[in-house]
Amino acid sequence: MTITLRTFGKAAAIAASALAIFGFSSAAHAQASRGVFTIISDGSSTVYPITEAAAGGYQASMGGRVRVTVGESGTGGGFRKFCRGETDVQNASRPITASEMAACATSGVQYVEVPIAFDALSVVVNPANPLKEISLADLRKIWQPQAQGRLTNWKQLGPNYPDLPLTLYGPGTASGTFDYFTEAVVGVAKSSRTDYTPSEDDNILVQGVAGDKGALGYFGMAYYEQNKTKVRALAVNAGQGPVYPTADAVKAGKYVPLARPVFIYVNVASLKKKPVADFVTHYLTNASTYVTKTGYVPLPANAYAVYQQRVTKREAGTAFGGKADIGASIEEVLGRKLVKTVQQ
Amino acid sequence: MSAAEAPPAARETFTAPENLERRKFADSTFVFWGLLATTIGLAVLASLVTGLFLRAQGKLTPEFFLSFPSPDAATAGILSAWVGSILVIVTTALIAIPLGVMAAIYLEEYAPKNPVTDVIEITVNNLAGVPSIVYGLLGLGLFVYQFKMGQTVLTAGLTLALLILPVIIVATREAVRGVPQGIREAALSVGATKWQTTSHHVLPYATPGVVTGVIIGLSRALGETAPLIVIGVPTFVAFLPFIGPGDVGMPVYDEAGNEHILTSGDMLASWMPFGDQGWLNQLFTVMPMQMFNWTGRPEAEFQQNAAAAGIVLLIITLLLNGTAIWLRYRMRKKIRW
Numbered sequence: 001m002t003i004t005l006r007t008f009g010k011a012a013a014i015a016a017s018a019l020a021i022f023g024f025s026s027a028a029h030a031q032a033s034r035g036v037f038t039i040i041s042d043g044s045s046t047v048y049p050i051t052e053a054a055a056g057g058y059q060a061s062m063g064g065r066v067r068v069t070v071g072e073s074g075t076g077g078g079f080r081k082f083c084r085g086e087t088d089v090q091n092a093s094r095p096i097t098a099s100e101m102a103a104c105a106t107s108g109v110q111y112v113e114v115p116i117a118f119d120a121l122s123v124v125v126n127p128a129n130p131l132k133e134i135s136l137a138d139l140r141k142i143w144q145p146q147a148q149g150r151l152t153n154w155k156q157l158g159p160n161y162p163d164l165p166l167t168l169y170g171p172g173t174a175s176g177t178f179d180y181f182t183e184a185v186v187g188v189a190k191s192s193r194t195d196y197t198p199s200e201d202d203n204i205l206v207q208g209v210a211g212d213k214g215a216l217g218y219f220g221m222a223y224y225e226q227n228k229t230k231v232r233a234l235a236v237n238a239g240q241g242p243v244y245p246t247a248d249a250v251k252a253g254k255y256v257p258l259a260r261p262v263f264i265y266v267n268v269a270s271l272k273k274k275p276v277a278d279f280v281t282h283y284l285t286n287a288s289t290y291v292t293k294t295g296y297v298p299l300p301a302n303a304y305a306v307y308q309q310r311v312t313k314r315e316a317g318t319a320f321g322g323k324a325d326i327g328a329s330i331e332e333v334l335g336r337k338l339v340k341t342v343q344q
Numbered sequence: 345m346s347a348a349e350a351p352p353a354a355r356e357t358f359t360a361p362e363n364l365e366r367r368k369f370a371d372s373t374f375v376f377w378g379l380l381a382t383t384i385g386l387a388v389l390a391s392l393v394t395g396l397f398l399r400a401q402g403k404l405t406p407e408f409f410l411s412f413p414s415p416d417a418a419t420a421g422i423l424s425a426w427v428g429s430i431l432v433i434v435t436t437a438l439i440a441i442p443l444g445v446m447a448a449i450y451l452e453e454y455a456p457k458n459p460v461t462d463v464i465e466i467t468v469n470n471l472a473g474v475p476s477i478v479y480g481l482l483g484l485g486l487f488v489y490q491f492k493m494g495q496t497v498l499t500a501g502l503t504l505a506l507l508i509l510p511v512i513i514v515a516t517r518e519a520v521r522g523v524p525q526g527i528r529e530a531a532l533s534v535g536a537t538k539w540q541t542t543s544h545h546v547l548p549y550a551t552p553g554v555v556t557g558v559i560i561g562l563s564r565a566l567g568e569t570a571p572l573i574v575i576g577v578p579t580f581v582a583f584l585p586f587i588g589p590g591d592v593g594m595p596v597y598d599e600a601g602n603e604h605i606l607t608s609g610d611m612l613a614s615w616m617p618f619g620d621q622g623w624l625n626q627l628f629t630v631m632p633m634q635m636f637n638w639t640g641r642p643e644a645e646f647q648q649n650a651a652a653a654g655i656v657l658l659i660i661t662l663l664l665n666g667t668a669i670w671l672r673y674r675m676r677k678k679i680r681w
Contacts, residue, residue, distance in 0.1 A: 035587070035610055035621040037597035042576065045640065052580045053415040059582055065596045069627055070580035072637065073573060081576060201640050203647075226642040273601035294415055295642055 036064075037275045042071035043078025043091030044176060046220060047262050049294040050117055051091050054283040057290065061282065066275045075176050079265075085109050088270035089280070092263040093119065093176035098322030098342040105341060110268040110316040113338070114280075114307045115261035115330060116287060117296040120245045121181055122224035123258070124206075124231040128213045129154075130162055133235035133242035136257070139185050142166070142216065148193040154214065168196030169208040169217030175200060181218055184257040184326045206231055221245050222295025250297040257327035262296070268314050277311070284308045303330050316340055393658070399651035408652060412582035413634060417645030420638075422653050424581040428497070428628035429566060429660065431585070435501025435624065436508065436565050441558055443505070444512030445547075451513070452520040453542050472510035476564075479507040480574030488575060495576045497585070498624040503571055508561030515557020519550035549679055552672040559668040563661050569632040578629055579637045585626035587614040631657045 041051055048070060055068035073081070075092045082090035083104040096104070096113070104111065123139065125131055131154070138157050141147060154161040171178045173190065183189040199205050202219040209215040210230035217231070224233050224245065235242030238256055249255040264283070270276040283290070284307060288298035298304075317338030325333075411421025451468075455461045483503030487493045523546050531541040547554075591606050598604040613621035631653060638650035 035596075035598065035606075035614065036583075037599055037601055038627060040578070040627075042578065045637075048579070048637070049415055049641065052413070055580055056412075056414050056582055064583070064591070064594065067583045067627075068580075069578035069629075071576060071578035073576055086576075202642065203640065220642075223642040226644065275597045275601055290415075 036067050037273075038067040038069060039089065039270075039276055039279050040069050040071075040087045041089035041091060041264075042073055042081055042087045044075040044093040044262065045072040046075075046093040046119060046176065047091035047116065047264065048072045049222075050262075050290050050296060051089070051264065051283075053290040053294055054279075054286065057286060058279050058282045062278075066279070068279060074174070079103070082111070082265060082267065083107055083109050085267065085269070088267050088276050090265040090267075092265060094180060094260070094324055095263065095320035096265065096318050096322065101318065101322050101340075101342050110340065111265040111318075112268060112271065112311050112314060112316060113318045113320075114264050114266065114284070114311065115299060115303070115333065116264050116283070117262050117291040117298055118250045118259050118330075119262050119296055120221040120250045120255050120259040121177065121184075121218050122221050122233045122245045123216070123218050123236055124209055124224055124233050125217075126209055126213050126215050127230070127232050129164065129215075129232070131234060133237055136185065136236060136238040139236070140187070142168070143182070143192055144186050145191055145193050148195050164214035167212050167215050168193070169205045169212075169215055170196050170198060171202070171205070171219065172198040172200045177218075177220065180260050180324065180326075181258070183324055184260075189324060220295075221250075221297070225295050247292075247297045251300070253329045253331075259297070260326075261299075261328075261330060261333070266311065268316050271311065271314050280311050281308065284311065299330055303334060306334055396651045396654050396658070399648055400655050401648075403648050403652035404655065408649075409656075413580055413629075414582075417641075417643050417649055420646075420649055422631065422634060422656060424584060425629050425631045425634040425653070426656060426660070427584055428581065429630045429632075429657075431497050431623060431628060432500045432504065432630055433562060433566050433664070435497055436504040437558070437562055439501060439505035440508050440512055440561060440565075444509050444557075444561075445516050445554060447509075448513045448516030449520060449542060449547065452517050453538065453546065468510050468513050472514055474510075475570075476507055476568050477570040477574055479503055480571030482506065483571060483575050494625070495578065495627060496625050497628050499575060500572055500577060500628070500630075501624075503575060504565040504568060507568065507571060508565050511561040511564065512554075512557045515560065516550065516554045519553025519557070520546060522553060523549045548675070551675050552679075555668050555672045555675070559665050562664060566661055566664065567632055567657065569630075569636050572630060572633060577633065578627060579633050581627060581629040585614060585623035585628060587611040631660070 039055075041055070052070050055070050059066065059068055070091075071078070071087075072091075075094060078087070078090050079092065079096065079100045080103070081087050083100060084107055090111070096111075123134065141157060142151055151157070152166055153163065154166050155163045156166075170181070170192070173192075178192070179189045182192045186192060197205075197208055199208070202223040205217050205219050206223055206227045207230075209217040210227070224231065233245050235244045236255070236258055237243070240254070240256075243249050243254050245255055245258070250259045253259075264280075266276070266280055271280065284304050287304050288301065291298040315338060317340045319333050319336040319338055321339050322342050407419075408421045409426065410423055411419060412423050413425070414420040447468075451461065451465065455464075480503065483499060483506070487499040487502055488495065493499045527545050527549065528541050531545050532538075536544065587606060587610055589608075589611065592608050592611055594606050596604055596606055610621060613619055614623065614626075616622045617624045619625070635650050635653045635657065638646040638653065641647075
């Protein structure tokens with residue numbers, strides 16, 4: 001026997017005792033503690049790039065005095081943590097829901113609601129498809145559950161449409177984009193035909209539409225902007241004439257109902273700490289830069305100023321009353337009264 | 345002379361076995377299909393690696409390893425991710441290896457053969473097949489909510505250790521079972537205790553097999569994303585758990601939001617594993633989470649970053665496996681039955 005296991009035994013003994021030690025040490029502390037102040041944000045992966053830009057920009061401007069982390073556990077998953085008071089900033093691709101408001105109220109978490117940008121959903125087809133525009137009514141005909149297995153060729157929609165087999169691509173059912181699109185187009189959130197190719201990764205949807213002549217898909221505008229050579233966006237006609245998904249149309253409030261605001265929610269208790277307040281101020285001051293750089297559409301400048309005031313005054317509550325509110329204009333939202341509890 | 349004459353006689357009585365042609369054909373058919381299966385596997389791997397290298401071209405620069413993530417794809421790097429991955433994998437190994445090996449030795453050498461042991465054995469085997477996301481839920485409920493440990497290196501290390509524990513236990517038991525019974529009997533017959541027999545003889549002979557199990561387990565832990573997302577590990581982390589000598593004297597905000605000047609004491613504390621400022625209790629991110637984020641970004645440049653990160657992850661895994669294989673080789677050489 002040439003190997004002794006003495007070293008192994010020692011290592012095992014050390015590891016076992018180490019386990020006991022950090023078992024105790026971690027139980028002794030209520031929260032994992034960090035030497036340097038760390039702002040924790042989590043939530044929607046749609047909003048992630050904007051907050052990532054703000055976090056990086058703020059950290060750099062502070063020369064490392066403060067740390068910011070950004071997670072992407074989804075709007076719903078993020079709100080669960082936010083309403084337990086575990087995160088300082090929540091990224092959300094939709095307004096807070098009634099049940100999330102209740103959860104926050106139960107644990108005493110108050111929040112300032114800040115729409116940070118617009119995300120426009122682009123409806124795209126293959127470049128080989130001659131179609132230029134589509135009406136909201138026809139989009140509904142295509143995506144409603146009753147169309148399942150029946151509406152399978154574009155020409156079934158009318159003589160203006162090409163004779164191509166219709167194949168559909170869209171986000172998976174867990175996505176906030178799916179919720180918004182179904183509510184805006186079909187009329188009921190999560191109500192959609194299911195015979196389409198779903199993917200949580202918008203890049204996959206781009207590839208799908210790019211490789212399929214009769215394809216129709218929808219996803220965030222940032223993905224369309226980056227893939228204009230592979231897919232073509234349709235102008236959507238909601239009764240006010242056809243509108244293409246452009247930054248200008250979204251800013252002017254013309255790309256309804258497929259443009260939606262995306263949000264950050266800031267914990268009021270966290271806002272009382274200087275680094276968090278500084279971070280949110282930095283975020284709002286440079287919002288249009290960060291938003292434009294990441295492919296989203298900024299709010300009008302005056303809106304950011306109003307929200308900055310709300311952050312400074314720590315005005316808590318939501319302007320949406322727990323509802324999704326399709327196609328609301330930011331000016332109108334700005335004028336609304338904030339509510340903290342669910343209106344029954 | 346009669347012995348010399350015997351073979352021709354035997355040759356005369358020799359008759360070809362039945363179906364020889366058919367059996368030989370079956371033999372070469374199997375070789376053909378086996379070769380084809382191997383080629384398919386290798387070709388897929390080769391094309392994957394080639395594809396990664398082609399897409400990552402020009403990205404694997406020192407800056408890529410030394411930069412933090414950023415929304416600007418050109419300057420974004422993997423510093424926090426690779427440091428985080430290594431810290432987590434070291435923590436996972438330190439927890440999972442001793443626990444797994446000890447549990448396996450107990451089950452194999454000490455545990456009485458009874459229904460309870462059988463149930464434990466079946467359960468451990470089943471746990472090896474439980475999806476990783478379930479361990480994420482366990483980690484979230486136990487370490488984050490119950491023990492309030494936060495989304496730290498330690499939380500992730502413990503969660504991933506639980507994830508790979510069954511793999512290590514199963515592999516160790518197989519290895520221990522493979523040690524010939526005679527070795528145990530010989531040791532016991534000269535008066536060795538059970539622990540002496542195990543630690544001096546059984547375990548050293550079983551170590552190569554144990555190492556194989558550890559490689560499989562750690563490689564799996566290194567590539568995991570799902571349980572870490574469930575725990576709430578952030579993706580964007582633009583700092584390291586360690587305070588460098590250059591940071592001493594820098595003013596920061598402390599946890600309470602008050603101004604604080606970093607001291608050399610803070611630096612030392614950050615390099616220790618334990619304690620409030622120790623690296624085990626810091627926030628972090630890992631390579632696969634950073635990769636996953638980049639693959640989902642709209643800008644094509646991020647796909648290049650993701651490919652480069654993939655190659656780095658592959659290299660870390662290969663280094664890890666290479667070390668383990670080298671260790672196993674050395675240990676096997678030393679074994680004298």
